[in-house]
Amino acid sequence: MGTIFRRGNRWGINFTDPNGKQVRQMVSPYKETAERVLKKMEMNIIEGRYLDKRKTETVLFEDFVEEFIVSHVRLQCKRPKNREGLVRTVAVFFKGKAMHNIDTRMIRQYLSQKLNDFQSSTVNRHLTLLRCMFNRALEWNIIDGDNPTKGIKKLPEDNERCRWLSDKEQAFLLSHCHGMTRVIVMAALQTGLRWNEIMNVQWSQRPKCSYVDFDNNTIVLHSLHSKVNKARFIPLSYALKCELVELRKHSTSEYVFSNPRTGKPFNNIRKSFQKAVKQAGLRDLRFHDLRHVFASNLVSKGVDLYVVQQLLGHSTPRMTQRYAHLRPGHFKAAIDEIDLHKQKI
Numbered sequence: 001m002g003t004i005f006r007r008g009n010r011w012g013i014n015f016t017d018p019n020g021k022q023v024r025q026m027v028s029p030y031k032e033t034a035e036r037v038l039k040k041m042e043m044n045i046i047e048g049r050y051l052d053k054r055k056t057e058t059v060l061f062e063d064f065v066e067e068f069i070v071s072h073v074r075l076q077c078k079r080p081k082n083r084e085g086l087v088r089t090v091a092v093f094f095k096g097k098a099m100h101n102i103d104t105r106m107i108r109q110y111l112s113q114k115l116n117d118f119q120s121s122t123v124n125r126h127l128t129l130l131r132c133m134f135n136r137a138l139e140w141n142i143i144d145g146d147n148p149t150k151g152i153k154k155l156p157e158d159n160e161r162c163r164w165l166s167d168k169e170q171a172f173l174l175s176h177c178h179g180m181t182r183v184i185v186m187a188a189l190q191t192g193l194r195w196n197e198i199m200n201v202q203w204s205q206r207p208k209c210s211y212v213d214f215d216n217n218t219i220v221l222h223s224l225h226s227k228v229n230k231a232r233f234i235p236l237s238y239a240l241k242c243e244l245v246e247l248r249k250h251s252t253s254e255y256v257f258s259n260p261r262t263g264k265p266f267n268n269i270r271k272s273f274q275k276a277v278k279q280a281g282l283r284d285l286r287f288h289d290l291r292h293v294f295a296s297n298l299v300s301k302g303v304d305l306y307v308v309q310q311l312l313g314h315s316t317p318r319m320t321q322r323y324a325h326l327r328p329g330h331f332k333a334a335i336d337e338i339d340l341h342k343q344k345i
Contacts, residue, residue: 002042004034013038018045028139033071037140059142061094061102064133072136078224079196086129099137104148111152120155127152162322163289164296169282176276181269183243184257185276185290190237191219192294192312195287199265200225201256203248212256217241221313228315292323299323 002015005024011034012026027034069084077083093110094102107130114123131149138147165173170189177185187198201210201219210222221232236244244256253263269287277285291312298308309320 002038004031004038006031013041015041015045033139036071040141059099061097061099062091064099064137064142065091067140068133068136071140072132078229082196083129086125087133090126090129090133100143102134102148104150104152107148107152115155119157121157124154124157127154162292162296163285164293165282165285169280170293173276173280173282173285176279177272178276179272180257180260180266181272181276183247184266184269185273186240186243187257188287188290189293189297190240191234192291193219193221193234194227194291195268197221197225197227198257199255202254203251203256204254212236212244214241214245226313228313230313230315232311232313234311295320295323296326299326 002013005012005014007026010026010029011031012024013034014022014024015038016022027037065087069087073083073087074080090110093113094106097106107127110130111123111127114126127149131147134143134147134149137143174182174185174189184198187193188195191198193201197210201212201221203212205211205213205220208222208224210225211220212218213220217236219234219236221234223229223231226232247256251258255263255265257266258264259266273287295308295312298311299305305317305320305324308323309317312320314320
């Protein structure tokens with residue numbers, strides 16, 4: 001029977017086909033995947049389906065999706081629930097299509113359709129997912145040939161949106177938020193945490209969990225819940241701590257920002273948040289913009305950009321640099337140095 005072998009960081013399979021020809025091929029970075037593929041090959045040979053496998057076996061995209069979710073997403077992805085949702089979104093477009101019939105043109109049509117409704121960064125995530133899916137299909141011998149996403153380049157991304165609010169606008173927004181929505185909005189304004197980071201915060205310390213450390217007045221963000229895989233320690237403002245202390249008195253969930261009816265974190269607060277935004281008379285404001293407000297508040301108060309970068313969890317200074325123009329007197333002081341009116345001529 002066949003065997004598996006390792007070459008560098010990848011695993012391959014070695015077996016003899018029905019014609020007596022020895023076949024060696026690289027399969028996957030994972031030993032378990034190589035073992036599973038070898039077993040499938042051996043069964044195809046035993047059942048006489050090996051030579052004509054791709055002519056007789058048609059795997060529909062939606063069937064592959066289920067295998068991909070079980071064998072890859074739930075085993076390898078950092079946030080399997082989020083990734084599974086994206087996979088099932090992609091599956092809607094390709095439903096009913098055989099894996100071996102999906103080509104580059106079809107994928108470009110899908111990406112073009114998505115570009116009508118989403119930003120370039122979102123479309124690029126869809127492309128990355130499709131590339132990963134067809135790489136797994138090749139590894140698992142579901143298709144042969146080239147990956148149909150090969151040669152498709154990512155779209156240029158513009159992530160420079162930077163919307164912020166004045167102190168008055170922030171207070172006005174909070175005055176129109178109610179219940180848990182108000183506490184969540186305050187947390188976003190005073191911690192700069194992303195939505196997923198906020199929703200994963202728990203009341204007490206547990207392995208691989210983000211939590212509130214009341215003794216040290218800090219929210220401890222675990223690296224598993226951070227976008228850049230780095231832990232962060234966000235100090236609690238006095239106002240936010242008071243809100244959380246009061247919230248804890250009535251909470252029955254392990255999660256800080258939980259839905260009172262389910263005890264689980266909210267999927268989103270889009271409706272209640274947009275209602276508050278509308279009532280406050282604000283325009284073009286999204287929940288993620290509250291993170292920009294947090295950063296702009298710090299910079300406008302003279303906080304060093306490096307400190308802001310660490311609090312936001314930016315991997316490089318480039319993203320933080322967009323707030324530089326808000327520093328009081330930052331550029332004015334430089335111009336004053338060469339101002340002829342202030343020099344003796």
